[in-house]
Amino acid sequence: MTNMKQSEENYRTLEIYALERGIALFGVAKYDPVEARSRLSHQEQDGLSFAISMGVRLSGQVLEGISDCPTFLYQWHYRQANFLLDRVAFQMGGIIQEMGARALPIAASQIVDWEAQTGHLSHRHVGVMAGHGWIGRNNLLVHPRFGAAVRYVTILTDLPLTVDGPVEGGCGMCRACVSVCPARAIGETAQEYDFGRCFAQLKAYRKKVGQYICGICVKACQGTG
Ligand code: B12
Numbered sequence: 001m002t003n004m005k006q007s008e009e010n011y012r013t014l015e016i017y018a019l020e021r022g023i024a025l026f027g028v029a030k031y032d033p034v035e036a037r038s039r040l041s042h043q044e045q046d047g048l049s050f051a052i053s054m055g056v057r058l059s060g061q062v063l064e065g066i067s068d069c070p071t072f073l074y075q076w077h078y079r080q081a082n083f084l085l086d087r088v089a090f091q092m093g094g095i096i097q098e099m100g101a102r103a104l105p106i107a108a109s110q111i112v113d114w115e116a117q118t119g120h121l122s123h124r125h126v127g128v129m130a131g132h133g134w135i136g137r138n139n140l141l142v143h144p145r146f147g148a149a150v151r152y153v154t155i156l157t158d159l160p161l162t163v164d165g166p167v168e169g170g171c172g173m174c175r176a177c178v179s180v181c182p183a184r185a186i187g188e189t190a191q192e193y194d195f196g197r198c199f200a201q202l203k204a205y206r207k208k209v210g211q212y213i214c215g216i217c218v219k220a221c222q223g224t225g
Helices: 003-019 060-066 072-098 123-129 176-180 194-211 214-218
Strands: 024-030 051-059 103-106 150-157
Touching: 003 024, 003 072, 024 123, 024 150, 051 072, 051 123, 051 194, 060 214, 072 194, 123 150, 123 176, 176 214
Parallel strands: none
Antiparallel strands: 024 051, 051 150, 103 150
16 A cells, blocks of 8 residues: 555544544644644654644533633533543554554643643644644634634654645634633734733632633634634
């Protein structure tokens, strides 16, 4: 089999595996540690040249229940989304190993540096490279149809795969997230997103629902089509 054909077949096998397990979005990017804001060690990521990016959709009805504060149902939903992403990534890592390649599943929502508030790498930036959407005004990865109501996970691998590219698109005139943000942390561009304000608000919500979550800008962001 030609290399190209093998890469296509590997892609299709993993995509079907993911979609059958509740994943809504599947894409692959050429892995660039700088682009992905990686903090992984050299040993962990050396030679892993592909990044698989997968997303699960959040329930519109659960988000509907959020008005000025995250709900307990949203907290449960957030955790289930993380469990599903982590489980599929974990299992897919095993399958890739069975196929004779290396795989590094990255936790969906693990903070490795509490002071800098960073994960192992940025699932949002990998998702952009894998063609899921763009970084919106709300600083979240915005899918053209599902908006920001998607959570993501990444697997790094050296299994040959065909790659997707970034999609065209942007928030355009939409400012739905700007006015609803209770912390006034969202500005004209993602660069203006005010981490300090957002984090202070999340700290307050944590006292109510036990988790650093909000969901208000997620609910407001419906995508562009
Ligand atoms: C740490 C973290 C947070 C932190 C910091 C957010 C941030 N901007 O990085 C806090 C707790 C604030 C947070 C909040 C939220 N998060 Co969060 N978070 C993460 C996590 C675990 C790591 C992100 C990371 O490494 N960021 C660092 C770099 C890459 O981000 P950056 O934008 O380039 O740089 C930022 C920092 O430098 C920070 N910053 C700037 N100045 C300063 C100053 C100081 C002192 C500090 C400490 C930081 C800081 O702001 C910069 C700009 O955003 C990811 C999962 C992952 N591994 O990707 C989820 C993730 C980004 N979060 C997610 C979500 C949904 C949320 C919330 C909506 C909460 C909720 N679930 O209700 C809010 C929304 C915040 C927003 N609008 O951006 C999703 C996004 C999904 C999507 N569709 O885009 C992710 C991808 C989780 C997932 N598996 O899907 N999050």
